[in-house]
Amino acid sequence: MHKIDIDLVDMTMDVMKYVIDRLSNTKHKIGKPKKEEELKALVGETITENGIGGEEAFKLWKKHLTTSNVPIDHPRHLAFVPASPTRAAVMFDLVTSASSIHGAYWMEGAGGIFCENEAMRWIVSLTGLPEGAFGVFTSGGTAANLSAIVTAREYWRSLNERNTVEKGLIITSIGAHSSIKAMAKVADIDVLLVDTEDRLEKESLQKTIGSLPTQQRQRLFAIVATGGTTNAGIVDDLEGVAEVCKKEKLWFHVDAAYGGGALVADSVRYLFKGIEEADSITIDPHKWMFSPYDCGAVIYKKPELAKEAHSQQGSYLDIFKDEGAHGFNPTDYQIQLTRRVRGLPLWFSLATHGTIRYREAVERGIELAQIAGRMIEESPHLELVRAPSLSCVLYRRLGWKPEDYTHWTYENHEKGFALVTPTKWKVGSAYETVSRFCFINPDTTEDDIKAILDSMN
Numbered sequence: 469m470h471k472i473d474i475d476l477v478d479m480t481m482d483v484m485k486y487v488i489d490r491l492s493n494t495k496h497k498i499g500k501p502k503k504e505e506e507l508k509a510l511v512g513e514t515i516t517e518n519g520i521g522g523e524e525a526f527k528l529w530k531k532h533l534t535t536s537n538v539p540i541d542h543p544r545h546l547a548f549v550p551a552s553p554t555r556a557a558v559m560f561d562l563v564t565s566a567s568s569i570h571g572a573y574w575m576e577g578a579g580g581i582f583c584e585n586e587a588m589r590w591i592v593s594l595t596g597l598p599e600g601a602f603g604v605f606t607s608g609g610t611a612a613n614l615s616a617i618v619t620a621r622e623y624w625r626s627l628n629e630r631n632t633v634e635k636g637l638i639i640t641s642i643g644a645h646s647s648i649k650a651m652a653k654v655a656d657i658d659v660l661l662v663d664t665e666d667r668l669e670k671e672s673l674q675k676t677i678g679s680l681p682t683q684q685r686q687r688l689f690a691i692v693a694t695g696g697t698t699n700a701g702i703v704d705d706l707e708g709v710a711e712v713c714k715k716e717k718l719w720f721h722v723d724a725a726y727g728g729g730a731l732v733a734d735s736v737r738y739l740f741k742g743i744e745e746a747d748s749i750t751i752d753p754h755k756w757m758f759s760p761y762d763c764g765a766v767i768y769k770k771p772e773l774a775k776e777a778h779s780q781q782g783s784y785l786d787i788f789k790d791e792g793a794h795g796f797n798p799t800d801y802q803i804q805l806t807r808r809v810r811g812l813p814l815w816f817s818l819a820t821h822g823t824i825r826y827r828e829a830v831e832r833g834i835e836l837a838q839i840a841g842r843m844i845e846e847s848p849h850l851e852l853v854r855a856p857s858l859s860c861v862l863y864r865r866l867g868w869k870p871e872d873y874t875h876w877t878y879e880n881h882e883k884g885f886a887l888v889t890p891t892k893w894k895v896g897s898a899y900e901t902v903s904r905f906c907f908i909n910p911d912t913t914e915d916d917i918k919a920i921l922d923s924m925n
């Protein structure tokens with residue numbers, strides 16, 4: 469099973485060519501899911517005692533299964549937070565898999581981890597965090613947020629005997645990503661939400677903390693601000709939140725999973741002022757740093773605190789910590805032990821293209837949001853809900869009910885034309901259903917945007 473089969477090598481080359489060709493063919497349709505029964509009827513039994521053979525399996529994949537996926541990097545995929553991995557990164561993702569590197573410990577993965585760390589140094593430099601700050605690549609923003617929150621909680625517990633028996637509490641806003649609440653549940657931490665989908669400001673945060681009963685105030689250990697909300701691209705008042713955290717002695721976490729890529733963009737960098745005061749930051753290279761899935765990152769001002777929270781102990785692991793195995797062990801700074809060196813494709817792409825190209829590609833996403841905003845303002849039947857922020861645009865089609873948005877989404881998806889999904893925006897106490905764009909792919913064109921908006925006529 470593990471012998472070299474020269475046909476298999478040829479087939480791998482074919483697969484690579486096929487994948488790269490798909491990426492460069494902008495005429496391809498957006499795929500759409502079929503029902504499981506339909507897929508089963510098309511491909512039949514694939515797991516059998518003797519196997520169906522690689523050629524047959526790949527044929528089925530190409531013919532029936534790949535078209536049932538939605539390519540996240542399609543130029544007219546503007547839903548959720550799309551992705552747009554560079555060809556160089558995609559290529560090196562294959563190399564990463566083929567290299568069988570265990571990315572937990574330097575002793576086994578030194579070459580790969582070295583490259584990851586080079587890429588990480590660049591990301592850390594974008595944040596402006598002080599000397600000594602560093603991070604590791606995770607499976608995504610969710611795992612990064614969990615790793616950071618647990619680090620913060622363990623640090624808080626180390627400060628005071630009483631904290632070791634208390635349930636911790638964090639404050640964030642309703643604009644924060646769902647993973648903050650989900651991961652707080654995993655870590656058994658309470659979450660208090662400041663009721664604003666708009667910018668979380670210093671004053672409202674200070675007021676919320678001030679109104680906490682003593683018992684709750686004692687349990688409060690961290691504030692989570694968002695550096696680019698997933699829904700609307702809003703960057704919280706990071707400078708103000710940092711001041712409050714300093715004054716109240718609270719951990720300051722910035723979730724910039726989506727928006728973190730914009731740290732490289734001169735046109736919006738000022739919005740992130742204050743991020744350099746953070747104790748921890750989440751950034752997803754698989755969102756706006758053009759990495760393939762899955763690649764998140766968690767960065768700490770004081771990585772040694774993460775090590776205290778996450779370093780795993782076991783007699784079989786002792787050798788990795790020995791002087792002789794000297795080096796940086798990524799496993800010590802987040803929740804995962806065995807891991808692929810998922811920062812490696814990013815390193816190769818950065819090394820290939822240089823950081824200026826990254827800046828240009830991110831700026832293009834921001835520019836596309838501005839262009840879409842102008843088109844919407846010029847259209848009599850469309851209206852901006854708010855000015856575009858980072859690369860997110862919220863807009864309404866005058867006269868449409870929620871079901872009209874849903875119907876329009878399905879219709880465009882059915883045709884293989886575009887994927888643009890509705891969202892909700894909170895006005896006062898009511899939620900309005902609206903349409904939303906999120907631009908990541910620099911190859912999205914003005915014509916793509918115009919065609920999508922025209923389909924709302």
Ligand SMILES: *Cc1c(COP(=O)(O)O)cnc(C)c1O
Nearest residue numbers: 608609610645647698723725726
């Ligand atoms: C996408 C996102 C996350 C979750 O990241 P995953 O990589 O999907 O786990 C967390 N926070 C924000 C702000 C996000 O946009």
